[in-house]
Amino acid sequence: MTEPFDAPAIIAAKRDKHRLSDAQIDWVVDAYTRGVVVPEQMSALAMAILLNGMDRPEIARWTAAMIASGERMDFSSLSRPTADKHSTGGVGDKITLPLAPLVAACGVAVPQLSGRGLGHTGGTLDKLEAIPGWRAALSNEEMLAQLEDVGAVICAAGSGLAPADKKLYALRDVTGTVEAIPLIASSIMSKKIAEGTGALVLDVKVGSGAFMKDLDQARELAETMVALGTDAGVNTVALLTDMATPLGLTAGNALEVAESVEVLAGGGPQDVVDLTLALAREMLAAAGRGDVDPAEALADGRAMDAWRSMISAQGGDADAALPQARETHVVTAPEGGVLTRLDAMAVGLAAWRLGAGRSRPDEAVQAGAGVVMHAKPGDEVAAGAPLLTLHTDTPERFERALEALEGGFDLGDAPAPRTDVVLDRIG
Numbered sequence: 001m002t003e004p005f006d007a008p009a010i011i012a013a014k015r016d017k018h019r020l021s022d023a024q025i026d027w028v029v030d031a032y033t034r035g036v037v038v039p040e041q042m043s044a045l046a047m048a049i050l051l052n053g054m055d056r057p058e059i060a061r062w063t064a065a066m067i068a069s070g071e072r073m074d075f076s077s078l079s080r081p082t083a084d085k086h087s088t089g090g091v092g093d094k095i096t097l098p099l100a101p102l103v104a105a106c107g108v109a110v111p112q113l114s115g116r117g118l119g120h121t122g123g124t125l126d127k128l129e130a131i132p133g134w135r136a137a138l139s140n141e142e143m144l145a146q147l148e149d150v151g152a153v154i155c156a157a158g159s160g161l162a163p164a165d166k167k168l169y170a171l172r173d174v175t176g177t178v179e180a181i182p183l184i185a186s187s188i189m190s191k192k193i194a195e196g197t198g199a200l201v202l203d204v205k206v207g208s209g210a211f212m213k214d215l216d217q218a219r220e221l222a223e224t225m226v227a228l229g230t231d232a233g234v235n236t237v238a239l240l241t242d243m244a245t246p247l248g249l250t251a252g253n254a255l256e257v258a259e260s261v262e263v264l265a266g267g268g269p270q271d272v273v274d275l276t277l278a279l280a281r282e283m284l285a286a287a288g289r290g291d292v293d294p295a296e297a298l299a300d301g302r303a304m305d306a307w308r309s310m311i312s313a314q315g316g317d318a319d320a321a322l323p324q325a326r327e328t329h330v331v332t333a334p335e336g337g338v339l340t341r342l343d344a345m346a347v348g349l350a351a352w353r354l355g356a357g358r359s360r361p362d363e364a365v366q367a368g369a370g371v372v373m374h375a376k377p378g379d380e381v382a383a384g385a386p387l388l389t390l391h392t393d394t395p396e397r398f399e400r401a402l403e404a405l406e407g408g409f410d411l412g413d414a415p416a417p418r419t420d421v422v423l424d425r426i427g
């Protein structure tokens, strides 16, 4: 087959700050998926895009080309509307776990295709795999049946969905080209649009533990994704939320499952409850059920019932004891005072080094590893009181985890202002 374009000319066009035409974009994405454009060419193009950007029509076309590389799912046969949530990733971000059953308990189906953690951010599938028996891989038919019966599914995205993104994401991960707004926006939205959800709520994280470190960058990413979703017929809104400090009091797989169950039982840390309810309200409104109050379903146990059904439908035992790490190490406050800063990246890195995350895609994670926080910014801490407890099966990991935490928190005498977890809304 003769190819209509050649990769070096397309790379040079973007290098020289030109727009790419629809036909060039369609070809380069398809040719990369077929292996005609080779990884070194695509990594040069990704770097040119990172440095010189793409305009909105280019991003929309790139997204459409990635969707066209694979299958599209269709939930129109379901008896209820669908809404999904996507977080750009953070530390202690277990919100999907209480959120999916909560929204399902309010009458909206949640098809949540999730990933595994890489680097300092955790992955939803790794967290749920801490539950004995739970399995992440479902066929499209099993997923549809569970959505109809239970109303919520959290499972691994099949290989048929946006395969161009799968290949490109792995390449970006090793070529310093993850942090490009056009590439992040098209990567996330190609998967969500191909998944076929009717409504989508984006949780765009801002702060040290997030891809986007400042509010302006996060706003640009959120606006780009909301425009892509809306133009594709998906009712899309975004919340910009704080990731300067971890969410809740735990970072690590089984530890975060336990905290999520506390939230479903009507307790749990206030920031996790607040964000779960804020996202649930947005999902319900975007799916046309804005009249339903999710706080009631959390308080009266319906969300917990939906959680139990969701876990057991995927082979999990919701009553089984969660795995616990064999060793712990307590970090105490060196002096008394108010905790004025607890850095999300430092805690995320420590949890990762303790064994909660992986540094190669095929590595196993430790279910029990992670960090338990005993105070949040704004809390008073006495000298010598526990600040953090580190958990791992492999105590030789403590030293590097402690290094990650050096400079990761401040104790002071002024009361720290507590920031709301939701910073802004786009849509």
Ligand code: URA
Pocket: 088, 169, 178, 183, 184, 185, 187, 188
């Ligand atoms: N998550 C994705 O799915 N893609 C990105 O590019 C970044 C975060």
